[in-house]
Amino acid sequence: MPMAGLRSETDCRTDTIRFVLDGEVIELENVDPTRTVLQFLREDLRRTGTKEGCAEGDCGACTIVVAELNRERDDLTLRAINSCIQFLPTLDGKELITVESLNRPGNDLHPVQKAMVDCDGSQCGFCTPGFVMSLFALYKTNAEPTRIEIDDALAGNLCRCTGYRPIIAAARAMYAEQPDADDWLRQASGTAKKPEARLQQLKSICRDAGLAIEHKGRRFLAPASSDELAEALAKHADATLLAGGTDVGLWVTKQHRDLETVVYTGRVDALAKLEVDATHIDIGAAVTLTDAMAVIVTHYPELDELFKRFGSPPIRNAATLGGNIANGSPIGDSMPALMVAGTTLVLRSLQGTREVALNDFYIDYEVTDLKPGEFIERIRMPLPRQGTVLRSHKLSKRFDQDISAVCTAYYLELDGDSVTSFRMACGGLAATIKRATHCEAVIEGAVWSAETIALAAAALAKDFAPITDMRASAAYRLRGAQNLLRRFYLEISGELEQTVYAYGRQG
Ligand SMILES: Cc1cc2nc3c(=O)[nH]c(=O)nc-3n(C[C@H](O)[C@H](O)[C@H](O)COP(=O)(O)OP(=O)(O)OC[C@H]3O[C@@H](n4cnc5c(N)ncnc54)[C@H](O)[C@@H]3O)c2cc1C
Ligand code: FES
Ligand code: FES
Known part of the structure; x- marks a missing residue:
């Protein structure tokens, strides 16, 4: 029961969460605030298809899909999330879709699952439900993904035994299977539920x-x-x-x-x-x-x-x-770019x-x-103002799903080859994300040249005294930031392409 007085904090509050699972509205009263969705699925419902690998959002074994009402568009947004770090009460008003929800009448495999079987996308199978759910979200939201989009969709799923090639093949093959026709949510009766009906059902539990x-x-x-x-x-x-x-x-x-x-x-x-x-x-x-x-x-x-x-x-x-x-993490990735902007x-x-x-x-x-x-x-x-440049570089050991050793961002305005405005901010080099004021002072008002950048890179040593930890040594961090500044210069001069994102990811 709610604690006496709690309801009076704000009128009309409720202590019961409601969400949809397989076409049924589930109502739970006064649930443990920090019980995770994964614990609820595995321990309370015994839906053990969803796995626990790391319990910290890294491996993707626990991936589920959540459908949410988008009131402005009068539509549903379908997204894969990690159930291991999602607290149960946050499901209120949403639809929960697990790997079991993909069961079809007669136990037919969903196109995503069929493609995984046909392409040999699974060995021990521990990671497979997570991959299936990430692919399911892709299947539902992107009719013709590129290789880069497939890689991105799977960036949060780790597989130790199969390797990724068959899984990527499955991501392509799933579209050739008998289409899903939007009937993936089997109701208890086994009948298919049309999206419009699902939309209405979600509206009925939204408050x-x-x-x-x-x-x-x-x-x-x-x-x-x-x-x-x-x-x-x-x-x-x-x-x-x-x-x-x-x-x-x-x-x-x-x-x-x-x-x-x-x-x-x-x-x-x-x-x-x-x-x-x-x-x-x-x-x-x-x-x-x-x-x-x-x-x-x-x-x-x-x-x-x-x-x-x-x-x-x-x-x-x-x-x-x-x-x-x-x-306030010193290695948060969005802040350097937001700061220089x-x-x-x-x-x-x-x-x-x-x-x-x-x-x-x-x-x-x-x-x-x-x-x-x-x-x-x-x-x-x-x-952005006309003629300005804003870029950011992340330096980490892996391309996907890794924490930065260093993250830099730059804002540049040029008048011919003179710098009229320059800002640089760095993460991973100090106790907080911060601007590189000595470096900025060297560049602002100077000629945009390799000589200026060499002086500015040296000035970064006055701005930051990084620490050594398991991710990188102090020297590596400083050298990394200096080289990223040089890279920015080379990109702006047209000697280097801006992005490495597409490298090795075509075809
Ligand atoms: C597997 C994994 C990978 C990650 N990769 C990256 C990465 O590549 N780059 C990166 O920068 N981070 C990364 N993170 C860290 C994390 O995802 C980010 O910091 C994220 O933006 C936190 O947002 P959140 O909404 O989940 O915050 P929460 O976890 O909900 O909250 C984070 C903190 O912010 C406070 N807070 C939240 N909202 C507000 C508000 N409106 N006002 C005041 N305080 C508030 C909370 O109290 C808490 O202290 C990763 C985390 C995991 C688990
Ligand atoms: S269990 Fe590894 S991401 Fe959730
Ligand atoms: S199939 Fe074994 S971890 Fe992926």
């Missing part, structure tokens, strides 16, 4: 009100508006703000932290908005990276490779830009709103300018 769950003294609050969110944070000083959970989820699954009060941003209307006005891309802090990056890349196409190298699609489908900025953050609390430059937001290692009770409401990234 505008917030959630307030109480479970053995721990709470999960999901306010529906910024005011309610500010209220909840003011009331619960110990609260953990939860967005996509791709950081917070690991605090529970890996660090075994006991989160007493979780306040979820995923239902707050203002935080879900994504708008472009005359001067800015205005991104609600709870907008997923997948959605935010799609809009940013239409204005800054040169950031495409950086974003494709951010985690994997299941991570980007859950994670938010607000979470990436707020966690001149991005500002709209911070909100019960006291009102204030706008701060991202440049001034980080104070020390994982310490930000956020005051108690304050949260990021919106991220405002200026639109």
Whole structure:
């Protein structure tokens, strides 16, 4: 039962989550706030098709697909996510699709599964349900994927025995199978459910009100508006703000932290908005990276490779830009580019709103300018000005799903061969992401030449004194940043292509 008084925090809250599974509405009352969807599937429902490999979003064995109502388009958005780090209450109002949901009447294989069998895409089979679900999301959302799109769709799935070639062959072959005809969700009766009916069913369980769950003294609050969110944070000083959970989820699954009060941003209307006005891309802090990056890349196409190298699609489908900025990690990948672009953050609390430059937001290692009770409401990234260049480079051991050793970004304005404006920001070189002010001072106003870049690269040593850790040595990090700056120079001079994304990935 809800704790006395909890419901009064905000009228109309409910303590029961509702979601659709195989055509049925599942209702669960006062669930454990940090129980993962994977635990629920395997331990409560005994749907053991979904596997646990790493419990930290890395291997993809736990991949599920979630369908969500898009009210503006009156449509469904289908996305693969990692169930191992997704907390169960976040499913409220959505449709959960697991590998078992792909069963068809008569036990016929789904086209994705048939293609995996026909192409020998599985050996021990442990990773297979995860691959099937990533491919299923691709099958449903992209009728004719390129090789690069197939690789990207599978970037979050690891296989130790089969190797990827047969799985990529299956990703191509699945379209030649008997089409799915949108009937993948078998109802209990075994009859097919038409998308329109599914849309209506999701509408029937969607609600505008917030959630307030109480479970053995721990709470999960999901306010529906910024005011309610500010209220909840003011009331619960110990609260953990939860967005996509791709950081917070690991605090529970890996660090075994006991989160007493979780306040979820995923239902707050203002935080879900994504708008472009005359001067800015205005991104609600709870907008997923997948959605935010799609809009940013239409204005800054040169950031495409950086974003494709951010985690994997299941991570980007859950994670938010607000979470990436707020966690204050010195190796967060979106911040260098946002910083040199001149991005500002709209911070909100019960006291009102204030706008701060991202440049001034980080104070020390994982310490930000956020005051108690304050949260990021919106991220405002200026639109590019004519004739300016903004690029970012990520240096990591693997192309996909890896954490940066160094991440750099540059903003450049030239007048002929004179630099009228230059900004550079780096991650992985200090306790916080920060601008390279000595390096900038060398380049700004100078002639854009190899000699200037050599001086500026040397000045990076004054800006940063990196540390050595398991990812890279201090010397490697500094040399890496210096070489990436040289690479930027060579790209701008036309001596190097901007991207390596397509290398080895054709055909
Ligand atoms: C497998 C894997 C791969 C990853 N790869 C990358 C990568 O390539 N590059 C990279 O940069 N990161 C990576 N990450 C880290 C993570 O995905 C990102 O930091 C992500 O953007 C976090 O967003 P989230 O919505 O999941 O945040 P959450 O986990 O929900 O929250 C993160 C932090 O932000 C706070 N927070 C969330 N929203 C707000 C808000 N509106 N206001 C104030 N505080 C808020 C939370 O309280 C918490 O402290 C990876 C993580 C995993 C598990
Ligand atoms: S179990 Fe490895 S990503 Fe979830
Ligand atoms: S088939 Fe064994 S891990 Fe992929």
